[in-house]
Amino acid sequence: MDQADNIAEMGEKPEVKSETIDQDISAQEVNLTHGEFHTVRGINVTLRQAGAHTINAEQVTMRQGGAVKVEAEHLKMTQGGLIAAKTRKADLKASVSTLIVAEGPVHLDQSGAQVLATKGDVTMDQSGAVVLISRSVKAEHSGATFLIAREVEGDIKTVFGPKESLIFGAAAGIAAGLTCFLFRLLNKSR
Numbered sequence: 001m002d003q004a005d006n007i008a009e010m011g012e013k014p015e016v017k018s019e020t021i022d023q024d025i026s027a028q029e030v031n032l033t034h035g036e037f038h039t040v041r042g043i044n045v046t047l048r049q050a051g052a053h054t055i056n057a058e059q060v061t062m063r064q065g066g067a068v069k070v071e072a073e074h075l076k077m078t079q080g081g082l083i084a085a086k087t088r089k090a091d092l093k094a095s096v097s098t099l100i101v102a103e104g105p106v107h108l109d110q111s112g113a114q115v116l117a118t119k120g121d122v123t124m125d126q127s128g129a130v131v132l133i134s135r136s137v138k139a140e141h142s143g144a145t146f147l148i149a150r151e152v153e154g155d156i157k158t159v160f161g162p163k164e165s166l167i168f169g170a171a172a173g174i175a176a177g178l179t180c181f182l183f184r185l186l187n188k189s190r
Contacts, residue, residue, distance in 0.1 A: 031058075032065075044074075047080075062095075089120075092127075106134075110141075122149075124156065 025032075030042040032050040045057040047065035053089035060072040062080040070085040077095040084099040092111040100106065102118035108127035116122065117133040124142040132144040146165040147158045158167055 014175070016096065023040040024041065025037060026041040028043045030040055030045045031048075032040065032046065032052070033048045035050050037050065039054045039056075040052045041056045043057060044059045044061075045055055047055075047063070047067070049064045051066045053068045053074065055067050055070045057071075058073045060067075060070055060075050060077075062075075062077045062082075064079045066081040066158040067085075068083045070082055070087065072085070075085055075086045075087045075090045075092075076104045076121045077091070077097075078093045079163075080092075081187060082095075082097050084101075085097060086101050088102065089104045090100055090106045091109075092107070092113075093109045095111045097111075097113045097116075100113050100117070102116075102120060104118070104120040105120050106116060106120065106122045108116075108122070108124045108129075112127060113129045113132075115131045116129045117131075119135065120162045121136045121138070122132065122134040123165045124137065124139040126141045127139075128143045131146045133148045136151035137144075137147070137149045137153070139152070139154040141155055143157040145159045146168070147156070147160070148162045148165055148167050
């Protein structure tokens with residue numbers, strides 16, 4: 001059963017303001033303002049100065065809002081924050097995220113992501129990422145600690161490029177393995 005079939009059973013258009021709701025909200029159009037919500041499902045979900053634990057929708061728009069987990073076809077966020085998002089397309093402006101996994105294009109404008117992985121292209125303007133994995137990156141005044149991309153265009157400062165990222169990862173893996181091995185040896189001798 002797909003998203004549209006599930007939504008067909010939902011209500012028309014709930015608009016909720018200034019509440020804390022522990023139950024699920026499901027509707028085709030959901031507009032949430034000044035509240036905290038648990039699970040929100042719909043075709044179009046809009047949060048304004050509101051937060052939700054889980055959002056599942058085709059279109060998610062957050063303005064000065066936040067979420068723990070978002071699954072959406074298209075995510076648009078302005079001055080917001082989220083922990084994890086799985087999306088086809090993402091547009092972030094003056095926002096932060098811990099993890100974004102996308103199938104298509106991602107646009108960051110004065111935004112940051114700890115981990116951003118996409119099969120599509122990334123466009124960045126005055127933005128940054130700790131780990132950035134993409135097919136191509138177009139950037140202006142941006143940065144990334146670890147960058148893995150086939151094509152890079154524009155002004156992006158990196159700490160580790162593709163080769164350095166792989167070497168660092170291999171070295172970190174060897175160091176972690178050696179540390180675990182030494183701890184096992186020390187614990188056996190006691």
